[in-house]
Amino acid sequence: MQLLTYPRETISLDGTWQAIPDQYETFEGYFEDFFGDDSDNPTGFAPKPIYEPDASIENDPVDFNIHDGRSVEIPSSWGEEIPEFRHYEGWVWYAKTFDWTAEQGNNRAFVRFGAINYKAKVWLNGELLGSHEGGYTPFSFDVTGELQDGENTLIVQADSKRYEDGIPNEDTDWFNFGGVNRSVELVTVPNTxxxxxxxxxxxxxxxxxxxxxxxxxxxxxxxxxxxxxxxxxxxxxxxxxxxxxxxxxxxxxxxxxxxxxxxxxxxxxxxxxxxDDVVADEVGLRDVRVSGSDIVLNGEPIWLRGIALHEEADGKGRALDSKDIKARFRWMNELGCNYARLAHYPHTEEMARTADEEGILLWEEVPAYWDIEFGDESVQTLYRQQLRELIQRDWNRASVILWSIANETDHNDETRNAVLPEMADYVRELDDTRLVTAACFVDDTDDGLVIRDPLGDHLDVVGINEYHGWYYGSADDMQRFQETPNGPPVLISETGGGAKRGYHGDGDERWTEEFQAEIYRGQIAAAKDNEQIAGLSPWILFDFRAPMRQNEHQRGYNRKGIVDQHGRKKKAFHVLREFYHTDHSG
The missing domain is CATH 2.60.40.10 (Immunoglobulins)
Incomplete structure (x- = not known):
C-alpha cells in the first residue's frame, strides 16, 4: 500500500546532493571481491564500498569520494545538470548527508522518493533499505531503526539503463531522462x-x-x-x-x-x-460512468476537449517545478481544454492535484508501451506493481477519470490479448469508480475504419491513435470511421502531424506550420459529428526530446507539438483553440 505523503508535513531532502557516474558498475561490491578480507590482504589497503558513510576520506588513494562528487540539485535529470552526461545511460551514485535528532519527528520515519529512473537501490548509514524498479512512481522505506542522532548518510544507486524485460522496454519514442527526477522526503508519523x-x-x-x-x-x-x-x-x-x-x-x-x-x-x-495521527486533504465529489457511447459526468454527457502531453521541460528534463506545471495548465486553459492525456507514464503527483484545482479531467497511464514482454511472469508482476503504485497515489483525485493500461500494443499478439484483459480486471479490483481505457489502433478496411482490437471488449472507453494526413491517408479520413450503435465511447487519443515552428509554406508542404494546421482542420471536421467519438487529445501539446527523430526539421525532437519546446505557439494551436471555444462546449 502506497504511503500517503502529500497532505502531511514532511522534511525535504531536496537540494544539493553529490553525484558520481559509474559507467563500469564498479563501486558496488567490487572492492570486497578484489581485496578480500584482512587475512587475504597483506597490503592493508581495503577501500570500503561506496554506500558506507565513511567510504572515502581525505587523502585516501581511491577513485571516488561520496562526499565530493559532482554537485547536483535534486530533483533533477542528470543530463540537464551535467550536460556531458546527456546521453549517458547507466549507474549514477547519489549521496546526501543530513542531520537528524529524535525530537524532529514522531515514532516512525520513512524516506520517500517521488520517482527515480529507472531502477534504484537505497542505503542509509551503510544499511541497505531496499530496491525499486519503475521510473515514474513513488516508493518509500521504513527508516525508523536506521536514523541516527547527528549526521546521517543517504546513498542512492540510480540505474537508467533500458531493459528488454522492463516497463517500458528498450524502445520508446521519448527521451530516457535518468536521475532522481522527483522530490525526496522524510515522513514522520506516530506508531499507529x-x-x-x-x-x-x-x-x-x-x-x-x-x-x-x-x-x-x-x-x-x-x-x-x-x-x-x-x-x-x-x-x-x-x-x-x-x-x-x-x-x-x-x-x-x-x-x-x-x-x-x-x-x-x-x-x-x-x-x-x-x-495521534491526523490527515487533512482536499477532494472533489463526482460520479463518472459510461452510458451507451457517452462518457457521463455527474449524470450529464461530456465531450472531452483535450490535448496529450509529456512530462518534460526544456533544460530541466523530467524534473518539473511548480512554474512548469502552471505553464501547462495555462496553455490548456487558453485552448479551452477540459481534459488532458498524461502520456506515456505517470506524471508528477502535482499534475493531478493541480488538475483538481483547475477543472481538467485526466487520462493517466503506465508505460506498457509497444512491445513489452507480456508473457513473462516477472514482467506481469512489474506491470501490476506500476498500476498499483499509480492508482493508489492518485485514486483520490477527482480529475482522474481514466486509467489507461497500454499504448499501441499489437492486437494480433495472442499473448497480449490474454494478458491485457487481466490487467483491466486488476485495475477494476483496485478502483472500480473510474473508467478503464487503452490507446489502440484503428483498422482500415473496405467497409471503412473499424476497431478490430479484441481488447475493446474489455475496456470502458476505447482510445484510438491515428495519424491520417501525416503518416498515411488524408486528414479527414476519420469521416470513414464506422460507428457502432450503442458501442463504447471512443476517444481519439492521438492524432496530428509534425511542424517546425517558424517554418512556413503552402498547406501541402510537409513540416510547415500550415501543413500541420490543415491536418488539424481535417481531423476536427471528421471527429466532431461522429456520435461514437466522445472526445480527442491530439498529439501533442509541446515538442519533446525523442532520439529516433533526427531529420533536418527535428534534430532529436518530436515536432508534433502545437507549441515548441520554448513555449512558442504554432498555427495548429489556434485552429484547435477555435474549435474548442466554439464547438462541444459541454
Missing part, C-alpha cells in the same frame, strides 16, 4: 497512523453516496478512526473490515453538495483522525 485512504462517490436518485476506506498501520483492537467533512458538517466512524482496513459510508442530498466538474471544480476538506 493512516497509511492511505480512498474516497469513492456515486450518484443515485438525487443522493450523493460517499464511501471511505482507510488503511491503518499498526492498528490494535482498540484502534478507532473518524472521518469528517467540515464544510458539509458531516462525520462518520469507520468500521474494521480487515486486519488494517476500515470503511464507512455516508449519504448526502445532491442539493447540499456542489459536485466537482470542469466548470466548477469544487473541493472539500476531508479530515481523517486515528489516535
Amino acid at each position: 497512523f493512516v497509511r492511505n485512504y480512498k474516497i469513492e462517490t456515486t450518484l443515485s436518485g438525487g443522493t450523493v453516496d460517499i464511501h471511505v476506506s482507510a488503511w491503518i498501520e499498526n492498528s490494535t483492537p482498540e484502534t478507532a478512526i473518524s472521518v469528517a467533512f467540515p464544510e458539509l458538517n458531516r462525520d462518520i466512524e469507520l468500521s474494521r473490515v480487515g486486519e488494517d482496513e476500515f470503511t464507512g459510508e455516508l449519504s448526502l442530498s445532491e442539493a447540499d453538495v456542489t459536485l466537482w466538474r470542469p466548470s466548477e471544480p469544487r473541493l472539500y476538506t476531508i479530515r481523517l483522525e486515528t489516535g
